Amino acid sequence: MKPVTVGSIDPSSADAGAVAHYGDPSREQKLLDTEAGLVDRGHRDVLAVPGEDRLTWLHSLTTQHLTGLPPMTGSELLVLSPHGHVEHHAVLLDDGATTWLDLEPGAGAGLLTFLERMRFMMRVEPADVTEARAVLSIVGPHTDEALGALNAGPLAPPDVVPVPPAKFATGAVPSRPTARYAAAALPGFDGLVRRVEGGADLLVPRAAVPDVIAAAGLPLAGIWAYEAMRVAARRPRFGFETDHKTLPAEVGWTAHAVHLEKGCYRGQETVSRVHHLGRPPRKLVLLHLDGVTTDELPAPHTEVVRDGRAVGFVGTAVRHYELGQIALAVLRQNVRADDGGQLQVGPSTAAIDPL
Structure with a gap:
């Protein structure tokens, strides 16, 4: 059956640029739940941040601990308002020379504007590369086998630091990202792979998407199946499970995207106060x-x-x-x-x- 796009059903949807399904949404869900399938998430925005100061700079602006991040490591970060409300969420991957940020469709311009305002004298060159780079996602318990077929795995599963209790002792949170996602190069495609919960994300040149899909040899699943797996796993999505007053702790982002013991960043006081009160x-x-x-x-x-x-x-x-x-x-x-x-x-x- 011809792929059915979200835009043909709901042109106003944030996922309008994605395929909703390939003819059988329930079968596609079962595939992602029990085996492995490939989801084209090329409608997401992608920013590139090259430059010598990129990690210390992003560390100072966001909720995540990024100084000393090893090459080929991924994580998640938030940009907060001065009152601690979530303004941006991004998943990142650093390849040793560039930090790649992928985020919700249409959200890249706002984050790029913020980053450009905060450059000052730092050696960084943030840019929107959405037209050149695309995100594909392998989802399912057979993800490692699929990565092996692409000569890019297996990769270690996500490493997430437990959230400390309220009023924890100094030094309880290690000086590293609270979530670390193992990453690797994608040989032959000038791409990157990031192991995440429930699967792996591929960041590839947009022109190479058909070749990567063919090389993976996986059945395709639409964004409806991907979203069904996300909802069942209780993973929040910016703009859907958030509004203008969302605090990180309210949707569980403290575990993956917030370091509770790093240096000062915008909104830190609210994050700390909410955590130590223990009740968002x-x-x-x-x-x-x-x-x-x-x-x-x-x-x-x-x-x-x-x-x-x-x-x-x-x-x-x-x-x-x-x-x-x-x-x-x-x-x-x-x-x-x-x-x-x-x-x-x-x-x-x-x-x-x-x-």
Whole structure:
């Protein structure tokens, strides 16, 4: 069947430039869940930051600990507002000469503008390279075998530092990125590979995408299947599970994208205060939607209501091949799975997954 694009279904979607599915979304989900498939995520924005000062510079501007980052290592970072609200999220890979940042479609221009304003006398040359570089993702438990077929693996799984308790002792967090993703060159394609949770990301020249897909020899899956796996794994996405007042701790980014003991950066005071209080105002949860009153999925940022009052919003809602209609939602901290209140998302009744 001819690929169906997201744009042909919902032109306003952030994923409008991606393939929604290749004919059977449920089969594609099962493939990513039990074997391995390849997802073209070439609609993501990509920035390149070469220059001798790139790591110390990004270390000073973002939430992540990046000084001394070894070549061929990936991680995640956030840029916060002065009040600690998330303004940008990026996944990074440093190859020893350039730090590559990939982020949500359309988000690159805003982050590049911020970086250019903060250059001062630093030896860095940030640039938008979205037209030249594309992201492909291998997803599934057989990822290492797939990397082996590309002569780029296996790679060590993600190494994530446990989040310390509130009011932790000085020195409890090692001086390294809180999440380290092993990376390698992609031989023959002038590309890079980054091992991440649930799979691996390939950063390749856009002109080489057809050749990389052919060399990988994997069945293709659409972005709908990718998003279903992400939601089931409770991984937040910037612009979907976030709004203008999102704090990193509310959606779980403290574990992967925030170093709680590094030097000063914009928004650090709020991050520290929220962590040491031990109770962010909101939390990320997985909702099960009844799917009885309507088959339509709620749009991003649809209100979640309890007893006639809004208590949060839905981020991403999907049809999971095993779990049915599910959604990630950001709710007030005091909304619990066992408090007896009934949640509504549009016409659908919702229940918080107890796990």
